[in-house]
Amino acid sequence: MSKQQVPLIVGVIIISFLMIFPFVYTANNYPYVMHIMIAGFFYAILTSSWSMLAGYGGQFSFGHMGFTGIGAYTTALFCHYIYLSPEATNICTEFSVGSQYLVIVNPIGITSSTLVQDCLREAMSIWDGSVKVTPMPVWLGIILGIAMGGLFGLLIGLLVLPLRAAYLALFTLGFTEILRAVISSELDITRGQAGLELPKLFENGITIFGRHFDKTDPLPPYFVMLFLLFFCLGVLYWLAQSKFGLFIRALREDQDAAAALGVNTTKYKIMLFVITSMMAAAAGAFFAHYIGIISPNNLMILQMSLVVSMAVIAGIENIFAAAIGAIIIEFTLETLRTSFDVPLIGVEVDMTVWRLVIFGALLMITLRLSRNGIIAPIINYFLRGHVADETVAKRKVSDSSEESA
């Protein structure tokens, strides 16, 4: 086995572990641990796609959580407000679609003083169970969320074209804050801080290989998020190895030099924003359906800082390092929540606070001592450790052939 094969073998072990983990882990805290794992996969998608954007492409955007929110809110609003009905309500906004009516429910928010229920609920109470209304499929909402993420990615990509470095970071930070403010203030539609409820990923449960899982069972969402992570990593890896990956790295290094060598920097910069935004939106949409509620707090700068920190600690220039790091850090942050007493002095250590101190310290140490994180240099050691020796050997051969000539 050569040194270069080590990361591949470790990758296979990690994948195998993640695939069998839910079947072999049987402790009492199973649902809690499964939740942490699912959240870990969610952050892994965000950090790896952000690593492609910032680490490979040099586009240091703070808008990634904004795209997550766009994906989540698009599917939430779609599932919350649109229904199919075989009968016209005559009180909602509705369109005839074949033999059905597409009903758009009126927003009543959480503070309406005149309405106690929306138009569809009112119609349903009149129908008294004689008409069956169908909610929109979750998968369609997720697809719309991803598409909307891509659309906003295109828009932001176009707007930030002339911006670089700190200006880009500030612009995208502003974008997320505007989005959060709009969602927070549009109480009638989004229910503001109260959050918008979403149907579960498998609202009616799901049967796999003859076994039925109800909607609260963590196993189906575990594999949905895991496969979404695998899919995103697969796409990101393929892109990184293609000319797209080469060009965006050239873009990161020197945009003007890349353009002078024939690279259409505008096109690749926009493509980079669209692809990574769609991944963030997909993660947001799936995770929102898993959690069952989305609120503007999910878009807070603190959440974005967490994603950036995870990527920086693990290694911003390697999508796999970023993904692995996100899962480990999410798991560590959650397990460090348990406070404890120091026996001799009788002081309680509040780990809900101290875990963040430890996280912050780790971030500072990483930034100071290892610019490309902790995990990425280990992978690089195995993949590129032989390069220096090869260079020296080739140099010696070339020198000796020159001497003999």
Added chain:
Amino acid sequence: MINLVVKDLKKNFGGLHVLKGVSFEINGPELIGLIGPNGAGKTTLTNVLDGAIKPNSGTVYLGGNRIDQLQPFEVARHGLGRTFQVTRSFRRMTVLENLMVPALALDQGLSRSEIDDKAMEVLEFLTVEHLRNEYAKSLSGGQQKLLELGRLLMLNPDVIILDEPFAGVHPKLMEIIYKYIERVNNDGTAIILISHQMDSIFSLCKRLLVLNYGDLIADGTPDVVKNDPTVIEAYLGSDDEED
């Protein structure tokens, strides 16, 4: 047949007239020196020719196609390549990856292995083939200049602008750059060589363009330009100024 036609090119930055109607033509694989004192407008002219800066007026045609309003990547694809005064290699990419960027950007229909072979040939010519898997940041300043020249070979343009290729380069590497210029030129590429090293300019170039404060004050053979009083004045100053 290479044909670069620059006509009445003007560029102002605010009230500063950096190019004041520069016109010249290149027909065929000429090796031309572009000289002038600091602030003469040489780099601005280069930036306008490669599309990084748009001129206020005037036109540039390459091979019959107007290129002065195109983006830099389009200009490169039309066949005009350049190096930069300060070397701009892709530092956190390997030497081989640096060479692959222009080859893939041109989309000439070459397979990866064909591009690899071409890149290896270029690296061997530049005597840095042993560094192919090293990151560009680990190369010396001179080797990075060679890498920049290698990228141009991969781009295979009709016209190359070399901006100060000899600055800060070891004599041994300078020899390689000399060979590079001669080979590329012999292969049918026109070269515009910008340098303050007059020995190199006079020994390599058959034609010189002299810029001074945005004006093209001379265009001719090295012997003619060397004895042109306007050029001597631009470089050494007039007797009046000395007084």
